[in-house]
Amino acid sequence: MNAPKKMVPELDWGTVTRDLDEFGVASTGQILDEKDCRALRGLYSDDRHFRSRIVMQRHGFGAGEYKYFANPLPPKIDALRHAFYEKLAPVGNDWNRRMGLDRRYPETLDAFLVQCHADNQSRPTPLLLKYGPGDYNCLHQDVYGKHLFPIQLVILLSDPATEFEGGELVLTEQRPRMQSRAEVVPLRMGHGAFFAVNDRPKAGSRGDYRVKMRHGVSRVRSGERFTTGIIFHDAA
Numbered sequence: 001m002n003a004p005k006k007m008v009p010e011l012d013w014g015t016v017t018r019d020l021d022e023f024g025v026a027s028t029g030q031i032l033d034e035k036d037c038r039a040l041r042g043l044y045s046d047d048r049h050f051r052s053r054i055v056m057q058r059h060g061f062g063a064g065e066y067k068y069f070a071n072p073l074p075p076k077i078d079a080l081r082h083a084f085y086e087k088l089a090p091v092g093n094d095w096n097r098r099m100g101l102d103r104r105y106p107e108t109l110d111a112f113l114v115q116c117h118a119d120n121q122s123r124p125t126p127l128l129l130k131y132g133p134g135d136y137n138c139l140h141q142d143v144y145g146k147h148l149f150p151i152q153l154v155i156l157l158s159d160p161a162t163e164f165e166g167g168e169l170v171l172t173e174q175r176p177r178m179q180s181r182a183e184v185v186p187l188r189m190g191h192g193a194f195f196a197v198n199d200r201p202k203a204g205s206r207g208d209y210r211v212k213m214r215h216g217v218s219r220v221r222s223g224e225r226f227t228t229g230i231i232f233h234d235a236a
């Protein structure tokens with residue numbers, strides 16, 4: 001008999017934490033199989049799953065579109081959001097301590113969301129993004145109010161070998177009084193990356209300093225690219 005398929009894969013959290021600390025971004029390895037990726041992509045055209053649709057060009061965000069999932073979230077997304085939050089909360093707490101911020105994150109996502117909801121940050125933020133030829137996502141930060149969890153996740157739902165060209169995930173790190181550094185994150189279908197939402201501490205020769213991160217997507221040169229984003233704070 002086959003064992004039931006686990007909803008949440010085991011990740012190498014030691015490596016994830018180390019890469020997040022050093023670079024502000026960490027590859028996850030495979031999180032979703034091809035069937036999961038196709039199933040999530042398949043939800044895009046059915047508006048019952050979503051609370052809103054954003055056409056990026058209308059807001060100057062880039063080109064392409066995305067939709068925020070409505071509650072209840074797809075079970076897979078909800079399971080990953082809960083499980084990964086618990087692994088990342090200690091990293092967030094360590095970052096805040098090193099940046100001199102008072103905010104500490106509770107152990108569970110539900111406890112954190114109670115805090116968000118108490119201040120009217122209660123709209124779910126996980127989203128599905130769709131890019132066609134020529135589309136791109138300008139460098140940005142997913143901040144939706146005063147409650148902010150400092151790390152988020154994106155998972156690629158299309159196959160870069162066969163389904164699209166271009167469309168690389170790009171991150172920039174802005175250092176105080178220095179030029180910005182860029183990082184391009186190669187992703188495979190079903191693989192993802194954790195990255196800093198905005199500020200993070202960076203270890204320097206004279207202690208920690210604060211760097212500002214932004215993320216975006218370079219121009220899709222051909223084909224269609226889907227991703228799903230898991231942000232842990234809810235939105236106002």
Ligand SMILES: O=C(O)CCC(=O)C(=O)O
Pocket residue numbers: 129137142153154169215216217227228229230
């Ligand atoms: O499509 C991507 O790779 C990035 C999407 C994004 O901006 C996000 O998930 O917050």
Ligand SMILES: [Fe+2]
Pocket residue numbers: 140141142215229
């Ligand atoms: Fe984003």
